[in-house]
Amino acid sequence: MSSATLPTFGFSTTAEEVVDALASEVTGKNGTRPIVSIYLADNLTSCTVLITGTSLNGLGFETARAIAKRANLVIITGHNAARLQLSADAISKDQPKANVRTLVLDLSSLAAVRKAAAEVNAYSEPLHVLIHNAADTNGIYTLTVDGFESQMAVDHFSPFLFTKLLLPKLLASASTSWVPRVVAVSSEAVYMGPGIDLSLPSLAKPAPGSPQMEYFVRYHEAKSANVLFAKGITQRSGGKIRAYSLHPGTIFTNVHEKEANAVMLKSVGALKEDGKPNTEIFKWKSIPQGAATTVIAAFDPRLSGEGFSSSISHIRN
Template sequence: MCDTDARLEGKVIVVTGGSSGIGFETAKNLAKRGARVVIASRNETKLKLARDNIKEATGNSDVYYRLLDLGSLKSVRNFASETLSYEKRLDVLINNAGSVGLPDTLTADGLNLTMQVNYFGSFLLTFLLLPMLKSSAPSRIINSSASSMYIGHLDFDHWNDIGRYNFITALANSKLAETLFTAELDRRLKGTGVTANSFDPFVVKDTDILINAPEAIKEVSKFFINLVGLKKEEVGQQIAYIAAEPTLEEESGQHFKFCRKWLNHWLVSDTDLTKKLWEASKAAVNISNEEDWESSER
């Protein structure tokens, strides 16, 4: 569908959810271009296998893994700390990891599980890695969204409530948050050389994204996905295109689908809302004084 001849030698790229599915295919595509690629997920067995498969498929030995559980803010902080310690630069952060149909429960951090896995975790990770991304500029942040965002709603007083949202609305809310977060990133990063864009993978065949969904919905969804869905290799190529294509170096605040700029959510232009989301998110993940690099820039 889309491709680029761009080479990425000397570039460091982090791909969350990189042990399987479209994250794995994205990482493989980028490794083939010569990048140093770090894949992240919570399953070490799958990570080791994915790393070895990428190395074998691409001939690139500069592929690594680190454990990351977005459902644990401690794990996110550990991952960020390790990245800051082991990497000299960070050129692209791809927040690909996410899940559908998670249990309606709170995490150990007191946050709604779906919101934390699909949004709060990536918000915290991005916030902690932003100083490195800035020092590595030009650099890129790519956040995963979905069409469900169009029916999402954010109520900051109740976004972590249990028993209020079903599996579809919980997903929609988390993806709306990720999209509005991307818009606020774009505004705050003007002039830094760091870009922030979101992407919608559409629907993808042969992934385990629906593993937690209710059985009835899973079966109907599988039929639809098999009918119109894209191959995971195709979507991985699309994400790699956004990460690598030289002509997109200055594109920011965009929403991509099928490698094209797509209709974004109408609320991305509500700066009061996106600013409120930013501050509410910092509070939700308990950004400490030591972590808050923004305070030193004021």
Template sequence: MSIPSFSSATTAEEVANAFSAEIKGKNVLVTGTSVGGIGFETALAIAKYANLLIITGYNQERLKLSEEAIKEEHPHANVYCLVLNLSFLASVRKAAAEINALPEPLHVLINNAASSWGDFKLTEDGLERQYATNHVGPFLFTKLLIPKILAAASPEYTPRVVFVSSVGHTHGSGVDFDALTAPNAAKFAIREAYRGTKSANILTAIELYKRSKGKINAYSLNPGLVYTNAFNNETATAIFTGAGFLDQDGRPNAAYAWKTIPQGASTTVTAAFDPRLNDKPGAYLDDCIVANEKIAPHSSDPANAEKLWDLTEKIIGEKFTF
């Protein structure tokens, strides 16, 4: 098979077209698929070829808008809407039970949804909101779907789990284990919290492959600098304006390498379907290629990965079984 070269300018649709044979017949779940975000563009590209596309959101009305937009472009797409609030563990359990009740196996799980740049807030489970939404919720969701994911395995195919991380992980000091297990408003820092959760995504991907003993291929990735609906958040806009990434009017500063949303979603689709990654499980991708050298040391440290996994299992009160 001849695969075209990808770059920072490659779109999700171009990647999906290149890997259409890999997507056909597959059942795929993408979290966080609101119109105007990377998850939506990921889902839109995959919908053209997938056997079943499951999209999620915590808001039923916005989820319906996403479904309608996908169906408008791909009328024959098989789309299933799942209400999922990753910041609330009871919602995670309910959503996982709904998926586990479906007859189809799950070939690919894409953990895309994330909360960012918010003030300190505890969830109903007593977790800091960003760590809950970006790490603990996806961790539990993945754990509960493991039987459904393993059911997709065959001698020719290894199921995949993808975690959308960020280059922002390199600007932080890694996972704040105290913030994860004993959140404290007095010690909270918005940027560090977000960056720590993105480190957690990378560590989880590495450890998931390791603990599954090859039964699951897990990957993490950096989508790049993308102007998405996340900037509807005034705090995010203020932070990025202060750092110079946005102009004073809140629009992308052309001095930086901003990607369009379809370009930002391309690396996610690559991580989910590129057959060249079969022998590179646990890899971190950037601009659609393996870029493990870009992982900060604290986010590739096996000891950190193991510690994070064990602590998160204690938080959710369940252990992964493969």
């Protein structure tokens, strides 16, 4: 199937529908080796995808579940080994033929990031796609073990370091039919503030009560950093890596169930007093619909060669 005949994805498209629609494209062109594996006569081909932040009832989990339907190996991460295994078990139950590997990754510690990267670099499999989905969502001012404000550290500093340490492995997966991809799940919150103060004291450890620590301002800054991060990779790699950031839509996930987040979201009317989504103000996507944007950024050939990073992909709220 040529790019011209690929379907148009919309608001209600799910992640699994995207994986199925792109199947013939991601198997490679002109007889080249497939990038994402399809079960043909039970023979697998090679594709490895790593996704951070894959807890149940979240976007990362649904992204992993959909991709695992066709990828040779999906690596899922989380800081809690027991909860991470629950996600792996759920994917395996839904996709019995899926090859899922767990990786304990604590993004609140740079030492832990280095340890996890070393483990990935020791894998025999290549790494074709790296998806940064994890984020600090507790809504409370805290510092990491390295002394950084946790939201910026988990959402940007650690993903930056993790990507840098995995760059050789990503670059090694390149072929005549594939350019490695890095995907950062951002948010339309990039439009909800003044931008990022790039001075280190503000960026790394803003004082409690400072403008940067207002709930939505700090989230805006962290998500803006995701966009700049993806744009920087695209520009500095000279075309050797394609990086994209995206807004997945407004989605009710496990993030909204956390008390601190719920209080703030109720205050602006996003959630009702009972904690349920306020559909009178926002048009909400389901989790499978929200995860579709990530899958598009990871595999849609229509993004190839564009050399840009955007907070809006083919699907937007």
